[in-house]
Amino acid sequence: MAGIAISALLLTACSSDDNAQIIPDDDAFSNGVLILNEGGFGMGNASVSFLSDEGVLTNNIYDLVNNSPLGDTGQSMYFDGDRAYIVVNGSGKIEVVDRYTFENVGTITDGLMNPRYMVIENGKGYVSNWGNPADPLDDYIAEINLNTLSVSASIPVVEGPEQMVVSNGKIYVAHMGGWGFGNSVSVVRASNNAVSEIQVGDIPESMYVYNDVLYVLCSGKAEWTGEETQGKLFGIDTLVDLVAFEMTFPTGQHPENMVREGNTMYYTIADQVFATNADMPGAPANPLFSMSGQGVFGAYGFAVNNGKIYVGDAGDYVSNGTLYIYDVAGNLLEQHIVGPLPNYFGFNN
């Protein structure tokens, strides 16, 4: 069944008639990885690709299923139950789709302004918003009623809220800083939307919670800013919201893309992929492997799933990007041409 649906998609993808519509199939996208391609800002060419576990790639699945373009600047995705929430930053909206058929089930627009990421806690959605990027004082978290797909509250936070994770009834918001440079994590209590802040290093870029500890990877300010700072990893005890440990990376190293699978933490520094313990991380001197053989100078999208490392390479930042899949030893397993600027992966399996 899935095979038939995919053939239909491929045929359509090859035809020049953009108006062909796919009849959604219950399990068209059940087993595989969904790749969000950000597209160029202002170019309106965000898209989603699907790579099945059998290794069959289909690009532009949102457009093909829904006969409508996804929009401008696909920033991130969030999966919950059968739904995928696609945050389309430049279009100021969230497209809500069935993650297995990719049929659109709704759109959230009103109350969003420059949306970035989404999480769900306590039956409510939370979306980080930059507001007007030139205004450092209007950034907020939009609280979403998931039944009506509408914004039910707006929670002001400091500039540049990005990734969020949830733990113990709280939403942790990393402030990379938007057009400026951030160095804090906001804590939003889901019960009453009260906000407090925790200082971390410069440019908190990625986070996860493991065993009640919030790990926050701060890239530090890059050399080009003229005020370079060191990368740092923070551990925050989410029961009391206090910093439990802090680790500093050597000068000139700017770690990014921290993710966890099992008891392993993965992150990247420029073209290198590193691995360490997820609960007692160190800063290993030697990388797991380098992506330079593929001409990747930095992962634009990064994920680890089932022992495979997924890297989205933005290439020239205009043309279609490339998905590279490695094993944890750094052997290149697969590569696929996806849409422009592949930045986010979601796994259906």
Place this chain on the structure above:
Amino acid sequence: MKKIILIWMLMGYCASYGQQDTVFLREANLSDSYLLRYTDSREKIILSDSVIERNGSLLTDLLNFNSLIYFKENGAGMVSSPAFRGTTASQTAVIWNGININSQFNGQTDFNTINAMAFDNIVVRPGGGSISYGSSAIGGSIHLNNELKFKNGFENQLLLRYGSFATYVGNFKSTYSDERISLQLNLGRTGSDNDYPFPDSDQKNLNGKYYNNSLSAAAAYKVNAKNLLKIYGNLYDGKRHFSLISPNAIPTAYADYNTRSLVEWNGFYGKFTSTLKAAFLNERYRYYAHIEQPDYETGKTGSWIANYDLGWRNHHFMINGLLTFSHIEATGTNIRFAKRQTAAAGLVLKQSLGRKFLYEAGLRQEISDAYRSPLLFSFGLKWNAASIYHLRMNFSKNFKMPTFNDLYWPGSGNSDLQPETSLQAEIGNQLKFQNLTFEVAGYFNAVENLIQWIPVSADFFKPENVGKVHSYGLESYINYAKTLGKSHLEMQASYAYTVSKDKRTDKQLIYVPFHKITASAAWSRERISAYYRIYYNGKVYTDPQHHSTLKDFTVSDLGLEYALGKNKVYILGFQIRNLWNEAYQNVLNRPMPGRNYNVYINFKF
């Protein structure tokens, strides 16, 4: 004095190759003297005021129909940048009365921030011209000229146009001249709600409103038989809301405020001519990240330019030496304070060998406190092989300097950048019969040290001299005019074949069509005129790896005019633009308007 002007007029007439037989430029009335003196070995397309008047006021609209340039337009009236002979947006120079006015920030001119109606004629000159015009004259140059005539008396013209999407143009022009004084004033305003429906969907253009005001003034005074003073001024004040890419995107706006002024002193001393010019250019932009909020990003530059030109000529030889100095300052949100000084010296000459053959040659060296400039040269020849046929060739080295953004953008600016250079060769043939002119030219252009912003990391790009582009192509023009009894017919067509390859990938540059065609026909009989014009742009790639394309398209306009009054001084006009309701984009996901209408009145008194 009179004799000199007469000679210049004749030379101007011989040198120019117009879109309309009735159009020719008079050198003494123009500030851009090199445009006529040293372009015998080149193509030139002269767009007269009557062509300009039938095109509205945005320079992009005029040149889409009347040149072989491809324009990338972010929706109607929005940011518009050229690709001329397959070159990049900053490799086309825009020359205002002889002065290069490309932005100091990005090296380009936004062709929707020039009000074409403010000028008496506009000349499109394909190919390199750095010898005369400096930086950016690589793909070609666009010359915006105010012509100061003498002994023409008092003339006024009012043009009012109104049409679909509440688009309006108002332009008033007044000129006065006697034997010694010539004055010109031009006031214009253009605006539009610009909320056009997209022809192939149920959406419409949102947040695309724009307006602009322009003021142009010029004056000339003949002090005596040997000395002539001229002054030119131009002010452009415009604001655009930028069209939204999708309905809930953040609405932004952009305001431009540019002023240009030029003072010129011409001396005619026997075989010597002397020209001293001083110009001041001011550009300022404001970018509103949200139109409802007062904060904006801004940048402004001031350029002081001094120019001295000494020429000598006899009947078969002409030589000019040029010295120029410029001081440019920039400040803004993204450039704290930067300044640059450049000086250049150049020599150009032209010689006729017999009645059928001439050559022209030039050398120019610029020195700058910010980068090293190459020695520029040009060499061209023209052979009038027969009364109906002439052959021309030219060879030149041209350049584009690094811009203020390239050099001084905080963090990214690269002070090691060198200018882009272009080495090019061209051969042109012209056949001219009584009613028909046919021209075909082939060229090759090798651009090195192309400045490109290269990603260093996801959020950090840096300009480097990395690109290398080879372009070649063909351009051809055919013009036909015929008067039969009371009817007059004029037809023109042009075609360009353009290959422009990034040498690293061997792929065609993005937004460069292989084919462009323009054509127009105008017919008039007594009080009635009708015209039809059309242009075709071939398919373009929108990404360097050629994964994404925009389909080819054809846009055409139909116009009807009726002249009223005893002396036919009131012209009533009606236009249908995009007659066949073509759904087209020249920039990815930026739909352009479908069929739309306007009426106008053109009153001369």
